[in-house]
Amino acid sequence: MQVEEYLNDIVKRDGCVHLTLIDPASQKPERAAEIAKAAVEGGTDAIMIGGSTGAMGQVLDQTLQLMKEQIDVPTILFPGDSAGVSAYADAIFFMSLLNSRDINYIVTNQAMGAPLVRKFGIEPIPMAYLIVEPGGTVGWVGDARLLPRTKPELAAAYALAGSYFGMRYVYLEAGSGADEPVPVEMVGAVKHAIDKGHLIVGGGIRDRNAAAACAKAGADMIVTGTAVEDAGDVRAKIAEFVSAIKS
Numbered sequence: 113m114q115v116e117e118y119l120n121d122i123v124k125r126d127g128c129v130h131l132t133l134i135d136p137a138s139q140k141p142e143r144a145a146e147i148a149k150a151a152v153e154g155g156t157d158a159i160m161i162g163g164s165t166g167a168m169g170q171v172l173d174q175t176l177q178l179m180k181e182q183i184d185v186p187t188i189l190f191p192g193d194s195a196g197v198s199a200y201a202d203a204i205f206f207m208s209l210l211n212s213r214d215i216n217y218i219v220t221n222q223a224m225g226a227p228l229v230r231k232f233g234i235e236p237i238p239m240a241y242l243i244v245e246p247g248g249t250v251g252w253v254g255d256a257r258l259l260p261r262t263k264p265e266l267a268a269a270y271a272l273a274g275s276y277f278g279m280r281y282v283y284l285e286a287g288s289g290a291d292e293p294v295p296v297e298m299v300g301a302v303k304h305a306i307d308k309g310h311l312i313v314g315g316g317i318r319d320r321n322a323a324a325a326c327a328k329a330g331a332d333m334i335v336t337g338t339a340v341e342d343a344g345d346v347r348a349k350i351a352e353f354v355s356a357i358k359s
């Protein structure tokens with residue numbers, strides 16, 4: 113429970129955690145390690161590694177190995193399937209895409225990946241993954257029955273079901289590069305529903321205002337990927353998010 117406790121302690125201390133998502137398919141491992149280092153200097157709390165497209169395997173392992181030389185914050189896998197499991201990460205968001213139509217994303221990929229998680233000694237963090245409109249690439253790949261943006265009560269019902277299954281984290285995802293993040297009404301409704309559970313919000317968070325609005329509405333953790341990938345000055349961009357969400 114080391115990484116989970118680390119994150120939960122930051123929520124208690126600062127009100128909100130910042131997570132930087134790095135897709136190993138988007139750049140060379142050397143560049144990914146540089147981005148991670150700058151992100152940590154900017155104040156990010158942990159690095160998430162994963163993507164919904166592109167081969168993992170060797171590139172994923174190499175990316176993590178180089179990162180570990182540069183940073184001292186936890187690395188957390190954010191896998192698209194069992195190929196997204198690497199021995200070089202500290203933890204894994206062990207997630208089920210609860211609003212998928214495809215059993216592979218609900219439980220089969222997880223069954224194929226579970227023995228590797230045990231073998232490598234990676235810390236699993238049980239998580240309900242919920243995809244909201246517009247959903248982006250991951251919504252399509254995961255064959256999600258996208259949660260309508262105007263129906264916070266549906267998102268809350270799925271989150272509650274996840275918490276009754278024992279999932280301690282819920283991730284509300286609008287899709288990488290979404291025009292708008294998850295609506296604040298939905299963030300609030302889900303946080304209210306899950307009580308002691310922790311809520312992660314990501315997708316389409318580009319600036320301090322969007323990040324602050326999610327945190328204020330009840331997000332315990334904010335994920336940014338695209339905005340960091342696109343930033344000229346990664347350290348400054350992360351510092352912008354961090355100062356917006358931490359009390």
Ligand SMILES: CC(C)=CCC/C(C)=C/CC/C(C)=C/CC/C(C)=C/COP(=O)(O)OP(=O)(O)O
Pocket residue numbers: 135162163164165190191192193194197205206207208209217218221222225226241248249250251253254287288337
């Ligand atoms: C726990 C294990 C072993 C597997 C979980 C398998 C599940 C539930 C996957 C969910 C759906 C999925 C394809 C997730 C991929 C990880 C992710 C969300 C990456 C970010 O996706 P985007 O950034 O939208 O897509 P790109 O990578 O194309 O940018």
Ligand SMILES: O=P(O)(O)OC[C@@H](O)CO
Pocket residue numbers: 133250285286287288289290313314315316317335336337338339
């Ligand atoms: O790339 P962005 O839009 O920051 O989205 C991050 C994450 O929620 C995608 O899984």
Ligand SMILES: [Mg+2]
Pocket residue numbers: 135163288337
């Ligand atoms: Mg991406």
